[in-house]
Amino acid sequence: MIAIPDDTSTTNEEGATKTVVKLFLNEFHDDTIEESLEYVLKSCLTPPNLILAYAPTSKIQNGKFIWAEDSEKAKSNFKVLWEKLREAKNAGKIAQLGICDMDLETIKDVFQEEYDFTILQINISTCCVVPPELTAFCKERDIQLLTHSDPQGNKFED
Numbered sequence: 357m358i359a360i361p362d363d364t365s366t367t368n369e370e371g372a373t374k375t376v377v378k379l380f381l382n383e384f385h386d387d388t389i390e391e392s393l394e395y396v397l398k399s400c401l402t403p404p405n406l407i408l409a410y411a412p413t414s415k416i417q418n419g420k421f422i423w424a425e426d427s428e429k430a431k432s433n434f435k436v437l438w439e440k441l442r443e444a445k446n447a448g449k450i451a452q453l454g455i456c457d458m459d460l461e462t463i464k465d466v467f468q469e470e471y472d473f474t475i476l477q478i479n480i481s482t483c484c485v486v487p488p489e490l491t492a493f494c495k496e497r498d499i500q501l502l503t504h505s506d507p508q509g510n511k512f513e514d
Contacts, residue, residue, distance in 0.1 A: 375404040378456065378477075378506075382412055384433035389440040397449060407454035407477055408441060409506070410434055414457060421479070423462045431466050442472065456504070460490050477502045 377396050381388060396404060412433070413424045424430030444450050454475025455463070463476075476494055478486065480503045494501040 373402065374451070375400050375402070376407065377404045378407045378409055380506075381408070381410040381437070384410075384412065384430075384437070386436065389437050389444075393440075393444055393449065403449055403451040405452040405454065405475065406441065406444075406450045407456050407475055408437065409456035409477075410437060411457050421457065421459055423458050427462065431462065434466060438466075445472075454500075454502075460487070460493055463493075471497050471499065473499065475500045475502060477504050479503070480505055 377400070379389075379392050379396070381392075396406070410430075410433075411423055412430055415422050441450065441453055445453055452475060453473045454477060455473050456477040457479055458466070458476075463471075467473075476490075476499050478490070478501070486501065486503075491501060493499075
């Protein structure tokens with residue numbers, strides 16, 4: 357688990373700093389979100405935007421990004437983590453929620469029309485052009501579509 361403040365801290369209209377935190381999880385542990393949030397919130401003066409990068413077994417296969425090999429287990433685990441983030445957002449601890457590196461098919465399956473995230477980040481190494489259906493999906497739902505170039509699979513050393 358690594359929580360990295362994004363380099364996109366900006367100032368909003370009121371002059372307050374807006375912090376974006378990207379939380380990398382390579383394995384599922386039920387208490388990881390609470391520990392990570394506690395760590396992040398100690399460092400932030402205002403509620404941060406939080407992007408969850410949870411892709412335990414992601415890979416590129418035939419030029420297409422695969423979010424998880426054991427997708428049912430990964431989806432179930434993601435839902436547990438996401439519910440805890442929803443609770444933190446509803447409690448005012450997080451300003452905006454985002455997800456990272458999840459393909460459109462998985463997004464639709466996991467969220468079942470309850471798209472309560474406002475940021476979707478994709479790795480530019482997995483595509484030269486953002487898939488048009490993903491662009492349309494985000495535009496229709498007022499979701500910020502951002503790119504990144506983090507190492508594939510979110511494998512960072514502690």
